Structures are given as structure tokens and as C-alpha cells.
Amino acid sequence: SQKIEQNSEALNIQEGKTATLTCNYTNYSPAYLQWYRQDPGRGPVFLLLIRENEKEKRKERLKVTFDTTLKQSLFHITASQPADSATYLCAPMNSGYSTLTFGKGTMLLVSP
Amino acid sequence: EAQVTQNPRYLITVTGKKLTVTCSQNMNHEYMSWYRQDPGLGLRQIYYSMNVEVTDKGDVPEGYKVSRKEKRNFPLILESPSPNQTSLYFCASSRHNTEAFFGQGTRLTVV
Numbered sequence: 001s002q003k004i005e006q007n008s009e010a011l012n013i014q015e016g017k018t019a020t021l022t023c024n025y026t027n028y029s030p031a032y033l034q035w036y037r038q039d040p041g042r043g044p045v046f047l048l049l050i051r052e053n054e055k056e057k058r059k060e061r062l063k064v065t066f067d068t069t070l071k072q073s074l075f076h077i078t079a080s081q082p083a084d085s086a087t088y089l090c091a092p093m094n095s096g097y098s099t100l101t102f103g104k105g106t107m108l109l110v111s112p
Numbered sequence: 113e114a115q116v117t118q119n120p121r122y123l124i125t126v127t128g129k130k131l132t133v134t135c136s137q138n139m140n141h142e143y144m145s146w147y148r149q150d151p152g153l154g155l156r157q158i159y160y161s162m163n164v165e166v167t168d169k170g171d172v173p174e175g176y177k178v179s180r181k182e183k184r185n186f187p188l189i190l191e192s193p194s195p196n197q198t199s200l201y202f203c204a205s206s207r208h209n210t211e212a213f214f215g216q217g218t219r220l221t222v223v
Binding site: 031032035036041042043044045046049089093099100101102103104105 | 116143154157160170171188200204214215216217219
């Protein structure tokens with residue numbers, strides 16, 4: 001069966017450091033992979049989409065990599081700030097499918 | 113403003129009393145979905161729709177119904193709610209293989 005694995009333990013880092021979150025998937029051949037941010041009690045908010053033929057994508061302080069051989073995506077936040085504290089969700093998407101299935105997410109806590 | 117609107121935001125109901133949670137989007141998106149979110153289980157898809165009159169089951173469809181009579185609306189119906197349907201519910205919409213927009217959530221308690 002298809003599985004999406006994100007580290008269930010919260011990631012605690014200090015302000016200014018780079019946070020790196022991992023998304024591993026099995027039994028997927030994703031054409032795309034999306035990352036979302038979710039704050040407690042609120043709906044997820046889209047951050048980045050990366051395609052299978054893109055190794056890396058950047059948006060301001062955010063960077064996503066996509067390794068289809070390792071079946072893994074890494075999500076980086078550089079110069080992290082307390083306001084970056086949230087849960088981050090990944091969602092690999094097979095080609096032709098438009099329904100999103102999410103990993104359980106990793107909580108990031110950035111302390112001042 | 114582009115948005116997905118769910119109503120109500122909060123609902124407490126009794127077991128067996130039929131209820132409907134509405135979802136509306138103003139972006140002319142083809143795809144709409146319903147998710148429930150429970151502690152430790154993450155977001156799980158209940159139903160999705162790829163267009164008007166086209167709906168399909170997600171991972172946890174038991175106890176729920178949906179309809180897509182119009183492109184903008186995708187109501188979630190609980191014919192006979194039970195306490196195990198107490199959860200936080202989200203509606204989402206998107207175009208094909210693009211970012212999804214989520215509603216603000218509906219916190220449902222069934223007693």
C-alpha cells in the first residue's frame with residue numbers, strides 16, 4: 001500500500017538556524033510533490049510544488065528537493081524564525097491523479 | 113478574494129441527528145475534497161469530486177455522503193452521526209494537479 005512518512009517527533013531548533021524536514025514515500029511514482037503549512041485548528045496552506053523533473057525549487061527562505069531515486073523530498077527553511085513554528089505536511093501526487101493524500105506532518109518549533 | 117468557505121465553523125449535535133456541512137469555492141475549481149483530521153492520524157480524505165456529478169470515495173467514506181450538483185458547492189452529509197465522527201473537518205478545492213485551497217475548518221462534536 002502507499003505510504004507517506006514524515007518524522008512524527010517535533011523538530012526543535014533555534015532562531016536563525018536552518019530547519020530540514022523529511023518526507024519519504026513508498027509505492028508512489030509521483031509526478032509532483034507538494035508541501036503545506038498548517039497552524040493549529042486551521043486549514044493547510046500551500047507552500048511549494050515540485051515536479052519530478054525538478055531537483056530543487058526555492059521560494060524566499062524555503063527550499064525543496066525531490067529525489068525520485070531515494071523516494072524522498074527534503075524541505076528546508078533557512079534563517080528560521082519563531083513565526084515559522086507550525087506543522088509541515090507533504091503530499092506526493094501520482095501523474096493523472098488530482099486527489100491529495102498527506103503525510104501526518106512534522107511539527108517545527110523555532111525558539112528565540 | 114479567492115476562498116473556500118465552510119459552514120458552520122463549530123457544531124455540537126446528538127447521535128443520529130442528520131446534519132450537513134456546506135462548502136463553497138469561488139475559484140471555478142474542478143476538484144473538491146473533504147478531509148477529517150484527528151490527533152495522531154493526520155488528514156484523511158473522506159470523499160472527493162473531479163467535477164459536477166462526479167464523486168468518489170476517499171480513505172474513510174463510511175458514514176458520510178456528498179453531492180456535487182454545482183461546480184462551486186460540495187456539501188458533506190452525515191445521515192446518522194455517531195460519536196466517532198467527532199473531528200475537525202476541512203474542505204479543499206483545486207485545479208488539476210495544482211495547489212489546493214482549504215476552508216477554515218468545521219469542528220464537529222457528536223454527543
